[in-house]
Amino acid sequence: LSGLKPGGDYFDLFESDKKDYVNILLADSSSYGLSSVLLGMVLSNSARIANETQLRSSDWIQSIYADLKTALGEKESLSLFFGRLNRKDFTLHYQLFGSIEAYQIAQDGKCISFQKHGKKISSEHAPIQCEESVVVLNPKDRLVLLSDGFVNGVGGDVYLNQIFKKQMEKDPFQLVTELSYRIQSKLVEGETFPGEDCSAIVMDIENRVLRLAPTG
Numbered sequence: 001l002s003g004l005k006p007g008g009d010y011f012d013l014f015e016s017d018k019k020d021y022v023n024i025l026l027a028d029s030s031s032y033g034l035s036s037v038l039l040g041m042v043l044s045n046s047a048r049i050a051n052e053t054q055l056r057s058s059d060w061i062q063s064i065y066a067d068l069k070t071a072l073g074e075k076e077s078l079s080l081f082f083g084r085l086n087r088k089d090f091t092l093h094y095q096l097f098g099s100i101e102a103y104q105i106a107q108d109g110k111c112i113s114f115q116k117h118g119k120k121i122s123s124e125h126a127p128i129q130c131e132e133s134v135v136v137l138n139p140k141d142r143l144v145l146l147s148d149g150f151v152n153g154v155g156g157d158v159y160l161n162q163i164f165k166k167q168m169e170k171d172p173f174q175l176v177t178e179l180s181y182r183i184q185s186k187l188v189e190g191e192t193f194p195g196e197d198c199s200a201i202v203m204d205i206e207n208r209v210l211r212l213a214p215t216g
Helices: 032-051 057-071 148-154 157-167 172-184
Strands: 008-015 021-029 077-086 091-097 101-105 111-113 133-136 142-146 200-206 209-212
Touching: 008 032, 021 032, 021 200, 032 057, 057 077, 057 091, 101 157, 111 157, 142 148, 142 157, 142 172, 148 157, 148 172, 157 172, 172 200
Parallel strands: none
Antiparallel strands: 008 021, 021 077, 077 091, 091 133, 101 111, 101 142, 142 200, 200 209
16 A cells, blocks of 8 residues: 655565575665665665575675665665575575564464564664574464554554454455555545555465465
C-alpha cells in the first residue's frame, strides 16, 4: 500500500544462479532521494549477490552502507532487512536494522519475533559490525516481514499475533489481504492512502518448497 509520507518501501526476492538460495530484501527509506540511491545500488549489485554463494548478509549490508553513507542527509534514515534462505536446509541467515519487523510463525500459531541488530541506519548510527543471525525454518512454518506502516497501522505485536494465528490455515495471500483491510478500514472519509507505505512479504514452507503470496 502506497503511503503519503516521503520516502518509501522497497522489497525484492531474487534467487541465486544455481537456485540454491533465495535472497530477501525489505527496506524503508525516510526520503525519496535515499530510496532512489538505494534502488540504484540494489540493481547494480543484484547480479553479484546472485553469483556469490558465500556472501553473508552482514557483508552485504556493510557494503551497501559504505556506498550509501555519503548520500545520507542529517535527518535521513534507513530500516533494512536482508536475508539469505538456503533451499537445502532451510536456514535463514539475516541481519535486521530499524523499524522493520520479522516473524517466524509455527503451524500451531506460536510466533517468534526476529532479533534486531541495531537502530535505523543513519549518519549518526552506522550498522554495527556483528554476526548475522540464523533461523531454521521448519515445514509448515510461515515467515512474515512487515514494514512499520503495517506494524503501527495494525496496532503492534499483540494484534499482529492474533491475526497471524487466525490466518495460519489460510493461503498466505489471505494474510496480506487481511493486513491491508485493517489499514484501509482506519482511513477516514476522503482519504485514499495511509500515512506511510505498508509492505509485507509472506512465505510458507511446505515440505521444503517455498510458497509465496503473489503480488498484484
